[in-house]
Amino acid sequence: MSINFQAEAKILRGPHEDLESYLEAVDQLRSIIRFFSSNKNLKSSIGVINQANTLLGKAIFKLEEEFRQLLTSYSKPVEPDRLTDCLPNPTKPISAALGHDDSNAALKSSPEHQHKSLENVRPPPDLIPPRIIPLLHKIAQQMIQAGHHQQLLNIYREARASAIEQTLRKLGVERLSKEDVQKMQWEVLEAKIGGWINFMRVVVKVLFAGEKKICDEIFEGNDTLRDQCFSEVTANSVSVLLSFGEAIAKSKRSPEKLFVLLDMYEIMRELQSELDTIFKSKYCGEMREAAAVLTKRLAQTARETFSDFEEAVEKDATKTAVLDGTVHPLTSYVINYVKFLFDYQSTLKLLFGEFGDGDVDAQLASITTRIMQALQTNLDGKSKLYKDPSLTQLFLMNNMHYIVRSVRRSEAKDLLGDDWVQINRRVVQQHANQYKRISWSKILQCLSIQGLQTGGSGSFGDGGSTSGVSRAMVKDRYKTFNMLFEELHQRQSQWTVPDSELRESLRLAVAEVLLPAYRSFIKRFGPLIEGGKNPQKYIRYSPEDLERMLAEFFEGKTWNEPRR
Structure with a gap:
């Protein structure tokens, strides 16, 4: 029975210093129990079996404590940078900021930028050091053999769920209700939605995928326990993540939310196959269903918001x-x-x-x-x-x-x-x-010959007769023209035509009608005024002056702004 004493000595020393030797001792105890259980006719078999079982119970308890200590020691929250550095930068900017051009959008989607982003991608972080995983696996196997499934599940859930939830908090993920969302200023909410989209991508693709990997490795060979552990470790974190999406989808609709709803819907569709793969077990059915419901609800809300927009524009x-x-x-x-x-x-x-x-x-x-x-x-x-x-x-x-x-x-x-x-x-x-007809028809009438002549005939043509035209009537026309043009200039230089090409073409269209008529009027009737007293009182503007002043129209000047 020296082998039993060797095993006992190793068991009493505990697993911490030499786990491999400790696990060998546990296997030896099991062999002893099996041997004497099948040879109960031996005189000492009952005593040996009882002693070995007692020792095995102590050994499993110590393994349980070692599993807890190892898992707790190495289950630390991951720093946000280590997660976000594992994925290339999203090439599509969050696009809720209507009315603002994203000057970086072209850069973000350029092949050079994408290539640079891929170059900077780091490998996923080790959620637990690779050298520790085999130790945890071996301990788990011994505990499973001893029937300690529930203890394993409890320890694993407590350590790993806490690490994941702390990681989410470091990222900035928080549980928000519809009421919380309704109270937020749009700029704050928009930033949170942009954050959520990035969180979803990194948490599913890196954190949950990594958690699934270590869970698979630690509980390899026991599918049921593996699936239960993964489900219980991630359930609350999935709920927190999806709760924000649900709150947005259920909150009051408004036009500016359409694009963030589409962004959110887009990320859910993008992650759908990965969610289905990572959460494929029957124990994760509720999480898969919750993700599918959120995707559908985001689509429905986006569709309704789309319909609302047309009505909002008209009204x-x-x-x-x-x-x-x-x-x-x-x-x-x-x-x-x-x-x-x-x-x-x-x-x-x-x-x-x-x-x-x-x-x-x-x-x-x-x-x-x-x-x-x-x-x-x-x-x-x-x-x-x-x-x-x-x-x-x-x-x-x-x-x-x-x-x-x-x-x-x-x-x-x-x-x-x-x-x-x-x-x-x-x-x-x-x-x-x-615009031309309403603004300029009255002023053009001032430059018309109609109503000036009391007899004879006249025209705008060169050398036309001025017989029958009184100087007083011509003066009156000039005064009216000056008054109307100055009013138009003062008022319409404050108006704006923001498109430079349209602005210039509109000025040109006015000039093409106004300036020839004005030149003809001056040529025809100017001499009647120039020969009298104070001609500049009436002929206040040359055609060049009018052309210069027309160039000030539609510039959006203010009242106190000096003329150019």
Whole structure:
């Protein structure tokens, strides 16, 4: 029985100093028990079996403590950088910031940037040092043989769940309710959503995948315990992660949330196969189901938000007119919104596919057309807030030009079609013509010969007769012209045409009508004034002066700003 004494000595020393030798001693004890159990006719068999079983019980208890001590010592939270460095930078920026161009977007999606990102990717961190895994596996096997499944599960859950949850807290993951979300300022919420999308990617692809790997290795050979342990270790962390997505999906809908909802839906679809693989066991069924429900709910909320937007555009009740007739904030907001939609075409196809909605391109074209029509309807209403009908036309011209130009430069053109572009370019021209007619017809009448002659005939042509034209009537025309032009100059130099090409073409269109008429009037009737007293009182401007002053129109000047 010397082998029994050797085993006993090793057991009493404990596993900490020499685990391999300790495990050999445990195996020896089991061999002794098996031998004497099958040879109970031997005189000392009962006593030996009892002694060995008592010693084996102590050995397993010490192994349990060693398992706990090893697992607890090496189960530390992972620093956020070690997790995030394992994945390439996402090439698509979080795109909720409507109205702001992402100047880094092109850089982020460039091949050079992606190559650089991949170069900087580090291997996944070891959640437990590789040299410790085999020791834990061997101890686990002994405890399983001894029937200590529940003790193993409890120890493993306590140590590993705590490490994962602490890691999530370090990342900034927190459980938030719908009420918490509703109270947040949009900028704060937007940042949290961007963070959540990154957390989901790194936690699933690195942390949960790593946890699954060590769980598989430690409990290799015992599938049921392996699956139970992994499920219990990750259940609360999965719940915390998904709770934020649920809170967003259930919170009050608003147009600016559409793109973050699409981002969230996109990440859930991206991670779907990995979630299904990592959480494939029957014990993880609730987690798989929760992820699938969240994906569907995000899709549904995004779809409803999409529908809300068209109605919100048409019913936007902002009563504050842009005083200078420039592009309305609603116009730039809606156009940016539509542009962003085309960054999500692949996601929208998936989303519409969730509900079996048929031809995605046709749907997108229909929705885009309706949004544009809703915007035009709203702008027509806003244009009626202006008391000056000239400014009404300038406002509509500016906004329609912005819409058409933006569509022509974006993927929306392919969906809306060339006919839509051509029709609306004509609308822009119609508003420009209406502006000219309303603003300048009265002043052009001052330069007309009609009403000046009391007899005979006259014309604007060179050498035309001035017989029958009184100097007083010509003076009156000059005074009226000066007054009207100065009023127009003072008022319309404060108006804005933000597009330089459109601004220049509108000035040119006015100049092409005004300057020839003015030159002809001066040539025809100027001598009547120049021969009298104070001619500069009436002929206040040369054609060159008018041309210079026309160049100040639509610059958005303020009242106290000096003339150029």
